[in-house]
Amino acid sequence: MPEAAAAVQDAAPRAVPDGAQPEERGVRRGVGPVLEQFPGVARIVVLRGGGxxxxxxxxxxxxxxxxxxxxAEITLLGTPLHAALLAGRPGPVHRVEVLPVAPGIRPGPEDPAALAAFMDSMRARSFDLAVQVHGGGRNSNPFLLQLGAAHTVGTRTPDAAPLERTIPYVYYQHEILRALEVAGLAGAVPVSLEPQLEVLxxxxxxxxxxxxxxxDLVTLHPGATDPRRRWPASAFAALAVRAAADGCQVLVVGDDGDRELAEHITALGLAAAGPGADIGSVAGKLDIGTLAALLKASAVMIGNDSGPRHLAQAVGTPTVGIYWFGNAINAGAMGRTRHRVHMSWVSACPVCGADxxxxxxxxxxxxxxxxxxxxxDPEAVYADVAELRAAPSA
Structure with a gap:
């Protein structure tokens, strides 16, 4: 991807005296190149839609x-869920602007007038720096450029519109590290490697x-946007039975779309565990802030590669994740003191054999x-659940 690489090389770090030590030369270590900061940045906008x-x-x-x-004031261009989660919460984001429907940006019925009004409103904000961490750039880079920011940084596939500074978008890279590498293009050094969210x-x-x-509360999240990432309901139910037998309260969490699956798992668990087992479902019953607090109250959270597992990690709860190995590269928890990852090594579709x-x-x-x-294996997963429950709190 020579064009993307060249964009990084053109924006070279500051010159330093020969023979100077790294700290004397001002060398700053990041995931990738940490380039010169842009001058006079008072308003930053970050594009990150999705889940x-x-x-x-x-x-x-x-x-x-x-x-x-x-x-600088940081504005996130995100989704209604992002706005609901971050409203009134301490953190780096000062405001969230909900993205309009646009191809590759936010799905839904398109409204050209609403899109045009959104762009007019954003251009009036006169952003100094626009940061794209939304994907490969085919749709997101043209969208970002329409904001009219003085400086732009982001990721780029070879066929995407160039920004002022870019890194190549290569699919198999951890998403947190990818976003940190983009931030380095704007001169930002990592200060954390895990999401951190304060519960109110x-x-x-x-x-x-x-x-x-x-x-102890053990929470389970059986959902995932891609059904291929979902552990079977019977496996989650077996986990619920084991946790209830060990004296835990078990709650299945999720949104409205997970409600039927959560109730099915609860029914399976109760049928196997017998009377008195503390197994229930709150799927579809909690707003996003209450879900964050419930996850924080959990001794351990077990889930597929999905938003609630990542949220549990952000509020400081130990997690056990069920991952396809490709997703583990992009989204698995990095540490193992408080987080465990169980992977499947499937490389071909179980039905048609496609790679x-x-x-x-x-x-x-x-x-x-x-x-x-x-x-x-549910037994291997529960072994990690038991170990994390027994571990002293960090």
């Missing part, structure tokens, strides 16, 4: 930008109504939705 997990992946980069430009006291009060005070390691623009997705992670 809950996508926002979590961007949080360390937002922290880095806030540290590099402490006087009002949210904790609401979540307390669902929590048994005298036992599923080729993703995005490199190959068409086969039509089958059979789980890639069905073979992950």
């Amino acid at each position: 809950l997990g996508d926002l979590m992946f961007a949080m360390p980069a937002l922290d880095a930008l806030a540290a590099a430009y402490p006087e 006291s009002a949210e904790e009060e609401k979540a307390a109504a669902f929590v048994a005070p005298d036992r 599923v390691t080729q993703v995005g623009w490199t190959a068409e997705r086969c039509p089958h939705d059979d789980s890639f992670v069905a073979a992950v």
Whole structure:
């Protein structure tokens, strides 16, 4: 990807005296090149739509930008869920502007008038720096350029519009590190490698109504946008039975779309565990802030590669993740003291044999939705749950 690489090389770090030590030369270490900061930056806009997990992946980069430009106001262009989660919450984002429907930006019925009004409103803000951490750039880079910011940085596939400074978009890279590498293009050094989210006291009060005070809470999230990332309901139910037998309260969490699956898992668990087992579902019953507080109250959270697992990590809860190995590269927890990852090594579709390691623009997705992670062993997962419960709090 020579054009993208050249964009980084053109924006070279400051010159330094020969023979100077790194700290004397002002060399700053990042995920990739940490380039010169842009002068006079008072207003930063960051493009990161998508789901809950996508926002979590961007949080360390937002922290880095806030540290590099402490006087700047940071605006996130995100989704209604992002706005609901970040409203009134301490952190690097000062405001969230909800993205309009646009191809590759936010799905839904297109409204050209609403898109034009959004762009007019954003251009009037006169952003000094626009940061694209939304994807490869085919759709997101033209969208970002329409904002009219003085400086632009982001990722880029070879066929995407160039920005002032870019890094190559290569699919298999951890999303947190990718966003931090982009932040480095703007001169921002990493200050964190994990998303960190503060839970509000009002949210904790609401979540307390669902929590048994005298036992460990174990939360399960069985959903995922891509059905191939979902561990079978029977496996989650087996986990619920084991946790309940060990005296835990078990709650299945999720949004409205997960409600039926969560109730099915609860029914399976109760049928196997017998009377008195504390297994229930709150899927579809919690707003996003209360979910964050419930996850914080959990001793351990177990989930597929999905937003609630990433949110649990951000509020400081130990997690056990069920991952297809390709997703673990892009989205798995990095540490192992408080987080465990169980991977399946499926490289071909279980139905048609298509190579599923080729993703995005490199190959068409086969039509089958059979789980890639069905073979992950519930006994091995529960062993990690038990170990994390027994570990002293960090």
